[in-house]
Amino acid sequence: MESSLIIYNTLSRTKEDFQPLNPPFVGMYVCGPTVYGDPHLGHARPAITFDLVFRYLQHLGYKVRYVRNITDVGHLENDEDEGEDKIAQKARVEQLEPMEVAQYYSDRYFLFMEALNVKRPSIEPRASGHIPEQIEMILKIIDAGYAYVVNGSVYFDVIKYNEKYNYGKLSGRILEDLLSNTRELEKQAEKRNPVDFALWKKAQPEHIMRWAAPWSEGFPGWHLECSAMGNKYLGKHFDIHGGGMDLMFPHHESEIAQSRIANSSDSVKYWMHNNMITINGQKMGKSLGNFITLEEFFTGKHPGLSQAYSPMTIRFFILQAHYRSTLDFSNEALQAAEKGFKKLLSGIETLRKILPSYPSDTPSNFNIRQLMDNCYQAMNDDFNSPMVIANLFEGVRIINSVWDKKETISLPDLELLKNMFGIFIFDILGLKEESPEDQNDVVKGLMGLILTIRKDVREKKDFSTSDQIRDALQNLKISVKDTKEGPVWTID
RNA sequence: GGUAUCGUGGCCGAGUGGUCAGGCAGAGGUCUGCAAAACCUCGUACAGCGGUUCGACUCCGCUCGAUACCUCCA
Numbered sequence: 084m085e086s087s088l089i090i091y092n093t094l095s096r097t098k099e100d101f102q103p104l105n106p107p108f109v110g111m112y113v114c115g116p117t118v119y120g121d122p123h124l125g126h127a128r129p130a131i132t133f134d135l136v137f138r139y140l141q142h143l144g145y146k147v148r149y150v151r152n153i154t155d156v157g158h159l160e161n162d163e164d165e166g167e168d169k170i171a172q173k174a175r176v177e178q179l180e181p182m183e184v185a186q187y188y189s190d191r192y193f194l195f196m197e198a199l200n201v202k203r204p205s206i207e208p209r210a211s212g213h214i215p216e217q218i219e220m221i222l223k224i225i226d227a228g229y230a231y232v233v234n235g236s237v238y239f240d241v242i243k244y245n246e247k248y249n250y251g252k253l254s255g256r257i258l259e260d261l262l263s264n265t266r267e268l269e270k271q272a273e274k275r276n277p278v279d280f281a282l283w284k285k286a287q288p289e290h291i292m293r294w295a296a297p298w299s300e301g302f303p304g305w306h307l308e309c310s311a312m313g314n315k316y317l318g319k320h321f322d323i324h325g326g327g328m329d330l331m332f333p334h335h336e337s338e339i340a341q342s343r344i345a346n347s348s349d350s351v352k353y354w355m356h357n358n359m360i361t362i363n364g365q366k367m368g369k370s371l372g373n374f375i376t377l378e379e380f381f382t383g384k385h386p387g388l389s390q391a392y393s394p395m396t397i398r399f400f401i402l403q404a405h406y407r408s409t410l411d412f413s414n415e416a417l418q419a420a421e422k423g424f425k426k427l428l429s430g431i432e433t434l435r436k437i438l439p440s441y442p443s444d445t446p447s448n449f450n451i452r453q454l455m456d457n458c459y460q461a462m463n464d465d466f467n468s469p470m471v472i473a474n475l476f477e478g479v480r481i482i483n484s485v486w487d488k489k490e491t492i493s494l495p496d497l498e499l500l501k502n503m504f505g506i507f508i509f510d511i512l513g514l515k516e517e518s519p520e521d522q523n524d525v526v527k528g529l530m531g532l533i534l535t536i537r538k539d540v541r542e543k544k545d546f547s548t549s550d551q552i553r554d555a556l557q558n559l560k561i562s563v564k565d566t567k568e569g570p571v572w573t574i575d
Numbered sequence: 576g577g578u579a580u581c582g583u584g585g586c587c588g589a590g591u592g593g594u595c596a597g598g599c600a601g602a603g604g605u606c607u608g609c610a611a612a613a614c615c616u617c618g619u620a621c622a623g624c625g626g627u628u629c630g631a632c633u634c635c636g637c638u639c640g641a642u643a644c645c646u647c648c649a
Contacts, residue, residue: 260578408580469598
């Protein structure tokens with residue numbers, strides 16, 4: 084395959100040619116959700132970003148194994164929790180088993196991801212199902228001399244690691260700076276150094292989620308699950324690791340360190356990070372209390388929302404920005420996305436009705452091949468979906484012009500255009516038509532009857548009655564447009 | 576304070592050393608009984624100040640501003 088795909092690698096801070104380690108196979112690991120709360124807009128961005136990557140790599144012919152974890156081993160939320168496990172705390176509040184909570188929110192996550200037309204990854208491993216692998220990894224790191232045990236907990240020795248390797252090569256951090264910025268807290272008294280991170284934590288008595296390990300009954304450190312599961316399903320060295328920019332430090336930096344020591348090998352060739360979604364310029368996050376759940380978006384039931392937004396509107400909105408840019412949420416921006424998406428969809432409908440121009444040797448007066456090349460070039464340039472969308476809108480303009488008989492299109496070009504729209508809109512961008520309402524036969528029959536009556540009065544030039552019917556339908560959220568081919572109605 | 580990313584027209588958002596993003600909103604026009612849709616035309620946009628250059632929104636420096644991460648824990 085001669086794709087000239089280039090990917091921005093956070094590790095080098097440059098765009099690099101994408102050369103898989105073992106073509107045509109590609110291994111991709113993406114940090115998934117912590118299932119302790121309802122999925123919100125912040126979950127949608129990485130899911131859609133890497134869904135785009137997954138889809139495009141597959142389109143190019145790669146055999147992709149895409150692994151996205153489910154973090155169901157509880158983690159702390161913020162300093163208001165007193166060292167209590169995220170999931171365990173929620174469980175106590177709701178009087179549920181921790182795994183019941185994890186199950187519930189995983190299901191919710193899958194449900195909303197499906198609504199966003201995000202493809203299920205090849206493997207969705209759970210951290211709780213990979214405790215032995217994580218313990219094994221810790222043993223390797225201890226054997227290699229880069230971890231130490233204190234009171235049943237195990238910590239990674241960052242200082243020692245940094246003597247030989249570079250702790251900070253991903254995030255641009257410099258260890259000396261990190262050290263000078265840290266202060267001593269009694270909580271971290273077990274650590275030899277504040278920059279060290281936990282591989283295994285001994286569980287406190289109130290901690291519900293716990294597993295037996297050589298050092299104590301406890302639970303694995305947060306960074307470990309991704310390293311262990313990535314290693315298990317993709318091997319020591321794999322192609323792509325993705326996640327949100329907020330995970331770059333310390334999470335991914337620490338993953339690099341652990342894997343390097345445990346596997347005696349670099350773990351990841353290309354690091355990809357999607358940027359954040361902001362709301363009023365601020366990161367959207369649970370701990371900030373400014374997040375809007377996906378369910379609230381879909382139903383419109385949130386004080387900050389002036390209306391409901393469909394899953395495909397959200398998806399289109401996200402794809403209209405490049406994944407490495409911040410994307411600021413507002414009702415205005417989302418409404419613009421909704422209208423733009425509708426325009427794109429109506430372009431597709433028109434495309435289905437278009438016939439090639441007559442006579443059959445009439446040439447097209449525009450270049451479809453060029454348009455398609457532009458789309459591929461945009462995708463090849465670090466997955467530039469906004470550029471693809473811009474070219475699709477150029478396609479919509481052509482479609483409408485041909486429909487209005489203002490431009491001509493040849494049969495081969497028409498086929499090419501249909502092909503292009505199918506590939507880019509549905510296969511690669513993963514958008515789909517939202518059949519807004521399953522109109523039953525009664526509705527269809529009634530509308531047919533009403534529009535026939537309206538047609539009759541229009542022919543008699545009784546426009547006041549005609550407009551009265553149209554206005555009344557509009558009040559019922561039914562729009563009627565009089566086209567050359569007759570009236571067309573849609574439910575808004 | 577450190578690290579990183581970024582500051583584009585009313586809004587969202589691409590991109591480039593010297594002709595074009597695109598969407599939404601707005602103005603005018605064509606079409607239409609009207610409306611809608613569609614099509615055509617229209618906007619002294621690139622935070623500020625210097626520098627490099629024949630030429631910078633695009634490269635370099637500084638200033639200002641924004642956001643994320645930088646303590647525990649994940």
